[in-house]
Amino acid sequence: MTDVTQFEPTGPGPDEAIDTQHAVHTFIADTLQANPVVLFMKGEPEQPRCGFSALTVQILDHLGVPFVGVDVLQNDDLRQGIKAFSDWPTIPQLYVNGEFVGGCDIVKEMFQAGELKTLFKQQGLIEA
């Protein structure tokens, strides 16, 4: 149960760089508002293009939580934009109900400690 969200860059305006930053920020904020679980990743959930993204997808699939995957490789502005948005320098990045949860290491540690499952249950995202 995964979905992929595409970022559609808007056309250049009077100040292209600021317009692009704004468009990326809006896209990220809208995506987080519309979807309870969002994974910003390299590649798509069905075909990750990085081992760390692949592992994170496996964990989410294993827990059976529906999530939206956003491929940051589709657009370099998006790839840089998500790093600035989260103040986090690496991909993948997991968000749950708009809150930044962490990257691959943190997701893996939380999964191993049972905390990730607890979080998804508490948020009503998987069966209790």
Added chain:
Amino acid sequence: MGAVAEAIRRKLEIALNPQRLEIVDDSDKHHGHSGHREGGESHFTVSVVSEAFAGLNRVQRQRRINEVLAEELSGPVHALSLKASAPGE
């Protein structure tokens, strides 16, 4: 130890005064993957035990390390696997 690993060690020692610090260069495991470079020093696993992490959650701990290693993470280091603990954890 290579120059990047040495820089990581030095910066973490100064910033976090760790009780334990282990830096492993995993670059060879990523041959042919994106971000891999000849000569290695692109992928690292770092384990740090430091009092500085006491009372911080996982995200706060990693943010602390990301700050300390910002230069490396925006440059030669493609991937950093991190295990950050406080003493006794």
